[in-house]
Amino acid sequence: MIRMSLRQFRIQGLVGAILLALAAGYLFRLGADIRAARDTSQLPSQYGQTMLILAAGLGLVPALVGAFWGAPLVARELEAGTHRLVWNQSVTRRRWLAVKLMVLGLASVAVAGTLSALLTWAAGPVDQVAGDRFSAILFGARGVAPTGYAAFGFVFGAVTGLLVRRTLPAMALVFLAVIAVQFAVPNLLRPHYMPAERATVPMSADAINQARALGSITGGPVIGGVEVPNSWITDTSRLLTSDGRQLSDTAFNRCLDDAPKTGATGRFGDTAVCLGELDLHVNIAYQPNQRFWPFQWIELAIYLGFCALLAAVGLWRIQRRVT
Structure with a gap:
């Protein structure tokens, strides 16, 4: 089952690996240039705009993962009718969905985690001088939180595809919804993780x-x-x-x-x-x-909680409602 999931995912995985390699090469070069700067006090003015653009780009990864990896996962099977063959094999519907969520969800987490680690490393000297990595945009592109965003985007995409049953509408809905959640959480939830x-x-x-x-x-x-x-x-x-x-x-x-x-x-x-x-x-x-890391872990836990709830909804739905 795991091998079959990986085979079905090989094209998306190959595209993701190529884009990840290109991004890694750029971030390694950027980090080296930053560390070669002679006047570190000028780093925020020289690279501040670049860091904002990169953070915004990384912020799109969960939406892209949800739209292009998550949404077609079940919706494409339902749209093409191939689910009838798949679900008449020895593997149960719930196991089939659970394995796909686990395998491809871990791939999503690995991509986002790698990008976040590279960007955190590259931006380290700039963040140290500027002291503003807690800001709404930069926070979401540092540390461990981006792995939670990617997991949420993927699981939300898969469950939405299961409910909508059409690939393109599900992709559009997931892309917009994930961006909306990423806008809402920093403004509505994050300021209240700990008493101000x-x-x-x-x-x-x-x-x-x-x-x-x-x-x-x-x-x-x-x-x-x-x-x-x-x-x-x-x-x-x-x-x-x-x-x-x-x-x-x-x-x-x-x-x-x-x-x-x-x-x-x-x-x-x-x-x-x-x-x-x-x-x-x-x-x-x-x-x-100094609350940066506690907030990172709290936000990761919140998004993983969202993932668990969505996965539970998907496993219930696929067993009882999808024909």
Whole structure:
């Protein structure tokens, strides 16, 4: 049964192996170039954008695995009618599905784990200087979590193909759904794996200039991209006055639109000076960087739990409902 699964998977496996070899060659070269740099303090500015692109690319792997490896696994058999022959042999339906999920699921995990290990190694010096591997995009491309993403993508794809029974619709649905899950988990679940630390950050003119955004589409005294060294900021309050009240929209908009001309430099210039004179602060919630590995293992466990539930649904469905 295992040998047959591998034979049926040989084309997809060969394509995956070729792409993995090409990616490995690139990451080895990139890691060598990074380690050859003389001024390590400039690594984030030189390679930061590259790391974001690579992290986003690795983030697509679970969706691609689910769509091209998982979704056709059962859907193609049902669509072609070959399941009638397969399930009339000595191997039971549940064993047939369980073996396929195990063998090809492990292949998916191996691909994602190899890519994650190579990218983690290549990006090591950049991450050490930047100290931001806890950010939403980079976190998902480091450590052990990507193996859980790939396992989930594959099992979700296989079960979706079993339920939808059509290969192309299942592939499209799986691709979009896996991306949606990977967007939802960092924003809805990850900040709450462990109780957040809290702090009050004074908003001087210098602190405001170091933020990445000021104001919002809906208006109001909002500041974005406040940073705390070696931490992942999960929540930032609106600008608050010294007595803890929210800064009024009138005062905020006056500094934003009609700040006194002081000739100040910096990202927000005169606006930062105007707001800095109001004795403002923000309350933040954050996760320290030393929680990176506990969060990695927690997220891996969550995705493996998803896999177990999906596999149970698939094994029940294939025995009782599929004809």
